[in-house]
Amino acid sequence: MKKGMKKSLITLLLFIALLIVWNQTEAKVSGPQTIHLRLMETTDLHGNMIGFDYEDRKKTVEFGLSRTASLIKQARNESQNSLLFDNGDILEGNGLDEYAYRSHPLDMANIHPVFKAMNTLLYDAATVGNHEFNYGIDFMEASLSGANFPYVNANIYVEDRNQLDEDDLNYFNPYTILEKEVTDTSGQKHKLNVGVIGFITPIVAEWNKEYFRGNLKVKNIKETAEHFIPIMKSKGADIIVALAHTGLQSDKGLDEKKGNSVHALSKVKGIDAILFGHSHSVFPVKDELQKLPGIDLKTGTINGTAAVQAGYWGNHLGLIDLKIIYQDGEWKVKSSLSSIRPVYRTLNKKSREVIPADPLMEQIMKKDHNDALDYLKNKK
Numbered sequence: 001m002k003k004g005m006k007k008s009l010i011t012l013l014l015f016i017a018l019l020i021v022w023n024q025t026e027a028k029v030s031g032p033q034t035i036h037l038r039l040m041e042t043t044d045l046h047g048n049m050i051g052f053d054y055e056d057r058k059k060t061v062e063f064g065l066s067r068t069a070s071l072i073k074q075a076r077n078e079s080q081n082s083l084l085f086d087n088g089d090i091l092e093g094n095g096l097d098e099y100a101y102r103s104h105p106l107d108m109a110n111i112h113p114v115f116k117a118m119n120t121l122l123y124d125a126a127t128v129g130n131h132e133f134n135y136g137i138d139f140m141e142a143s144l145s146g147a148n149f150p151y152v153n154a155n156i157y158v159e160d161r162n163q164l165d166e167d168d169l170n171y172f173n174p175y176t177i178l179e180k181e182v183t184d185t186s187g188q189k190h191k192l193n194v195g196v197i198g199f200i201t202p203i204v205a206e207w208n209k210e211y212f213r214g215n216l217k218v219k220n221i222k223e224t225a226e227h228f229i230p231i232m233k234s235k236g237a238d239i240i241v242a243l244a245h246t247g248l249q250s251d252k253g254l255d256e257k258k259g260n261s262v263h264a265l266s267k268v269k270g271i272d273a274i275l276f277g278h279s280h281s282v283f284p285v286k287d288e289l290q291k292l293p294g295i296d297l298k299t300g301t302i303n304g305t306a307a308v309q310a311g312y313w314g315n316h317l318g319l320i321d322l323k324i325i326y327q328d329g330e331w332k333v334k335s336s337l338s339s340i341r342p343v344y345r346t347l348n349k350k351s352r353e354v355i356p357a358d359p360l361m362e363q364i365m366k367k368d369h370n371d372a373l374d375y376l377k378n379k380k
């Protein structure tokens with residue numbers, strides 16, 4: 001190569017290198033501040049803290065929070081900012097729950113077994129499911145007091161026997177605003193106010209008549225959301241996450257048009273993400289049932305709102321990855337991607353891929369698990 005050519009080649013390379021550096025600096029300086037926030041969901045655990053089938057009294061790899069816990073830890077490690085939520089139906093459903101109700105003492109020293117496990121995972125918030133009411137309101141209250149994280153529900157009210165809405169009192173805290181310290185893509189720290197609101201299917205009042213009648217009433221999900229979202233915004237919520245213990249479509253017996261489904265909730269302005277449960281399905285999956293208008297199965301949005309449903313019994317972890325940017329003086333969700341991760345997968349006829357159980361969770365549950373087995377053996 002001639003000397004002059006070499007020189008101009010070096011100059012060209014230098015120029016390109018400079019251009020790259022300049023571009024990167026430019027992007028950092030002038031681009032909007034960007035936060036990646038991962039929302040994680042468990043739902044409908046029904047007492048399944050470890051991989052054990054109390055019905056058949058045998059171990060299983062197909063469900064149990066001890067395996068979901070491994071997925072949670074992995075998902076946390078992959079992400080700079082994350083929050084963990086549960087969507088209810090934990091206090092009734094298996095032998096451990098039955099033992100906890102019938103023969104496990106509940107006091108400050110002896111919290112409900114499910115919370116011994118769940119508290120170790122550092123949940124950020126949760127909402128109640130209809131099965132929380134199965135053993136009565138007193139048992140539910142005593143049990144929930146063992147949770148180290150807040151419970152929210154906006155549409156269960158104290159029955160005051162009048163038609164006035166204005167004087168109605170929420171039974172639970174309708175919402176909470178989590179002040180989350182987050183790190184943006186350039187390493188800068190911010191305080192992001194994440195509003196979390198909870199809803200339950202009104203069918204709960206039918207299914208648990210004995211406890212609801214005269215004590216509690218349940219209001220319409222969509223209308224309740226429309227009431228509270230502007231209030232949460234005015235109290236400083238930058239983004240809003242809805243925990244909805246109701247299916248993609250309304251329960252049988254409820255009118256879909258009246259707005260008690262996730263599909264209806266997704267149309268409420270101001271909600272950025274919906275984590276849902278109750279119907280024991282997963283979302284998003286390529287499923288005929290999920291071919292409803294407004295659903296994008298690629299990104300996992302319903303009418304443009306990010307959504308996820310994590311199956312049941314801890315058989316899946318639900319994830320919503322939000323890209324949030326600072327624009328016009330406020331944080332806005334720019335895009336989202338929902339996904340589900342199973343605790344086991346069938347690869348072919350002979351083999352399957354299984355997520356290992358978290359040994360800490362198994363250890364924590366050991367005594368209550370054995371006590372539950374004793375209880376089940378001795379019960380009439």
Ligand SMILES: [Zn+2]
Nearest residue numbers: 089129130278
């Ligand atoms: Zn339910």
